[in-house]
Amino acid sequence: MYPVPSYPVKKGSIIDSHAHYNDHRFDDCREELLSKMYDLGVSKIINCGCDFESIEEVLDLSDKYDFCFSAVGWHPENVNEDEFDFARLDRIIKENKKIVAVGETGLDYNWRQDNKDRQKAAFHTQLDIAAANNLPVIIHDRDAHADTLEILKQHTPKGVVHCFSGSVEMAREVVKMGMYVGIGGVLTFKNGRVLKEVAADIPLERILLETDAPYLSPEPFRGKLNHSALIIYVAEKLAEIKGVSVAEVISVTAKNTEELFGI
Numbered sequence: 001m002y003p004v005p006s007y008p009v010k011k012g013s014i015i016d017s018h019a020h021y022n023d024h025r026f027d028d029c030r031e032e033l034l035s036k037m038y039d040l041g042v043s044k045i046i047n048c049g050c051d052f053e054s055i056e057e058v059l060d061l062s063d064k065y066d067f068c069f070s071a072v073g074w075h076p077e078n079v080n081e082d083e084f085d086f087a088r089l090d091r092i093i094k095e096n097k098k099i100v101a102v103g104e105t106g107l108d109y110n111w112r113q114d115n116k117d118r119q120k121a122a123f124h125t126q127l128d129i130a131a132a133n134n135l136p137v138i139i140h141d142r143d144a145h146a147d148t149l150e151i152l153k154q155h156t157p158k159g160v161v162h163c164f165s166g167s168v169e170m171a172r173e174v175v176k177m178g179m180y181v182g183i184g185g186v187l188t189f190k191n192g193r194v195l196k197e198v199a200a201d202i203p204l205e206r207i208l209l210e211t212d213a214p215y216l217s218p219e220p221f222r223g224k225l226n227h228s229a230l231i232i233y234v235a236e237k238l239a240e241i242k243g244v245s246v247a248e249v250i251s252v253t254a255k256n257t258e259e260l261f262g263i
């Protein structure tokens, strides 16, 4: 089952800018959990598809639930030796009005370093597709900060670097490009020192809150099934870092998310 926050949250005030409710870990509680989201404090959720199978699944969720939106892309971890049908991705984007972003796309050198060129090529192509469809991008960057930044500078997209794991200097570059920094449960971890420095340094107006659910549950639920209502614990930590109220963190970051994705 899923953990329930003990923190009082205003109904329908939180937006989760990055989740994966299609994940099999939600199979025994997905409907119950999503039907309670408003009462648990959540107003909107963006689910990210990472290959054609999960794209179908997140589109089903946005068909079924008013408050669910979709991002569609080819995750760098799926960039294997198979060909990817980018024309099909483009068609799917044009056919579905609840697709609000291209992603996850980006680079993951933690996963593999032997296919960097292939990962970069897929990233470039998806940035072009996003631009052609006037959509923002949701960027996955793991252990690939320099190359990610270099490619972003070439394309200057609208978008967010999700689950940000770079330095303060990189965060400043991202903000300078007019992009957003995605922050989730890692902010509450004891070893999340650099992310806390990033959060302190960049303006709240450039931060989006996210879960990456079912992964990366914040403390005090680290290791358990993550879901959008637990964002309150990330907001609480961010409020402490920024010296503002939790309500302000939630409302400013929600507005940022609405503006970026047009939701």
Ligand code: NI
Residues within 6 Å of the ligand: 018, 019, 020, 048, 104, 212
């Ligand atoms: Ni994700």
